[in-house]
Amino acid sequence: MPPPRIRLADLLSRLRIHRSSAPIIPIGFKRGAILTGKFFLTYHLIVSYIGTIGPTAGVSMCPTIPNGYGGFYSNTFILQSRLHRRGRNIHVGDIIVFTHPVNPRSTMAKRVIGMPGDFVSVFTPGRRDEDVEKEESEGDWGNVEERVIQVPEGHCWVAGDNLDWSRDSRVFGPLPLALVKGKVLGVVWPLGAWNWFGSKSQLVDAKAGEKEWVGG
Amino acid sequence: GFFFFCGGLFIRDTYICVDTVNGSSMAPTLSPHAHTTGEKDSIVIARGVRWQGVKRGDVVTFWKPMRPREISVKRVLAVEGDVVVPWRGYACDPAIVEAERVPGGWDGLGTRDEEAIGGESVEVGRVRVPKGHVWVEGDNWRRSYDSLDFGPVSLALVDGRAVRVWREWWRLRPVGDGREEGERRGRSRVVVGSGGLP
Numbered sequence: 001m002p003p004p005r006i007r008l009a010d011l012l013s014r015l016r017i018h019r020s021s022a023p024i025i026p027i028g029f030k031r032g033a034i035l036t037g038k039f040f041l042t043y044h045l046i047v048s049y050i051g052t053i054g055p056t057a058g059v060s061m062c063p064t065i066p067n068g069y070g071g072f073y074s075n076t077f078i079l080q081s082r083l084h085r086r087g088r089n090i091h092v093g094d095i096i097v098f099t100h101p102v103n104p105r106s107t108m109a110k111r112v113i114g115m116p117g118d119f120v121s122v123f124t125p126g127r128r129d130e131d132v133e134k135e136e137s138e139g140d141w142g143n144v145e146e147r148v149i150q151v152p153e154g155h156c157w158v159a160g161d162n163l164d165w166s167r168d169s170r171v172f173g174p175l176p177l178a179l180v181k182g183k184v185l186g187v188v189w190p191l192g193a194w195n196w197f198g199s200k201s202q203l204v205d206a207k208a209g210e211k212e213w214v215g216g
Numbered sequence: 217g218f219f220f221f222c223g224g225l226f227i228r229d230t231y232i233c234v235d236t237v238n239g240s241s242m243a244p245t246l247s248p249h250a251h252t253t254g255e256k257d258s259i260v261i262a263r264g265v266r267w268q269g270v271k272r273g274d275v276v277t278f279w280k281p282m283r284p285r286e287i288s289v290k291r292v293l294a295v296e297g298d299v300v301v302p303w304r305g306y307a308c309d310p311a312i313v314e315a316e317r318v319p320g321g322w323d324g325l326g327t328r329d330e331e332a333i334g335g336e337s338v339e340v341g342r343v344r345v346p347k348g349h350v351w352v353e354g355d356n357w358r359r360s361y362d363s364l365d366f367g368p369v370s371l372a373l374v375d376g377r378a379v380r381v382w383r384e385w386w387r388l389r390p391v392g393d394g395r396e397e398g399e400r401r402g403r404s405r406v407v408v409g410s411g412g413l414p
């Protein structure tokens with residue numbers, strides 16, 4: 001038996017009359033339960049295997065994924081594609097979502113810097129505590145310790161965009177690709193921070209263009 | 217039809233799933249005749265391990281650290297905080313233990329601290345299982361590529377726990393341990409820790 005067509009005028013008239021015995025939406029309890037079950041199962045399929053939108057917190061990927069303050073709805077929401085789980089079609093420059101290798105209950109989002117076989121710099125020459133008071137001068141960055149390793153088979157090297165405030169592969173080492181849950185396709189909320197990466201590569205040719213000095 | 221599929225998928229992801237054991241690295245407990253007759257056991261795997269925790273002696277399925285799309289099944293010998301004395305492998309090779317390794321690589325070997333008082337902090341032949349990791353080994357030590365080769369495995373990679381074996385069509389037997397007593401005492405020794413790191 002096809003479900004009865006629900007008209008807005010009927011709903012309003014039911015509300016106005018306020019009959020306690022008549023349901024607002026004329027759907028049986030069993031049908032409602034089955035529909036809820038179907039919705040939940042489809043939701044599980046989509047969220048695990050296709051894609052999902054979820055909140056993020058933290059400054060480690062600023063300014064690409066900004067940090068939201070305040071309650072739940074002012075968090076930054078990102079759209080992630082689950083078609084890229086376990087490292088399918090992931091390339092250098094993609095932002096991935098993965099389970100933390102040491103604390104399996106937490107999930108993180110960082111950018112892939114190296115895939116298996118690539119050479120990556122382990123201690124990126126960033127600012128250290130003793131550099132805070134230093135004036136810029138020639139030859140200073142020559143003292144920064146630098147080491148290069150090759151990313152092992154089946155792993156990747158991740159780093160946040162905000163290197164000073166990012167706990168990434170410099171802390172927990174190469175990340176097994178099997179932990180990758182998805183790829184971030186873009187920032188969807190708040191609308192002012194809309195940023196769609198999609199599938200285009202985010203690599204920039206290092207030699208092209210003039211060098212930009214940051215911070216004056 | 218579609219919703220039966222979704223329902224089955226949900227149950228497979230959350231509660232329970234059935235899979236076959238292809239290699240002979242867990243003989244004689246699982247697939248004891250895989251290398252001779254090719255007959256493979258099916259195991260019933262319980263999901264949700266991340267929340268229930270893993271104990272020493274459990275047979276678990278986990279994603280291979282070096283091959284991201286393949287699943288492996290082995291037995292957990294040690295959990296976080298335990299010290300393992302392996303009988304072969306990377307931890308027994310002084311060249312590997314004392315060389316500079318991948319920093320932050322959780323291989324359990326520790327890093328040499330030049331400023332430490334009272335001796336060296338790295339020992340050849342002992343691995344401390346780091347936080348959030350487990351040490352897995354196959355029952356068939358002759359043919360097993362396990363933690364002795366790739367080190368402790370992150371708990372996040374662990375996918376499920378094998379609870380029943382389906383070999384004869386009329387019953388589901390618990391996984392247990394198919395080895396004899398002498399073999400069971402094992403080749404890698406585990407020093408049980410206090411269950412957490414200091």
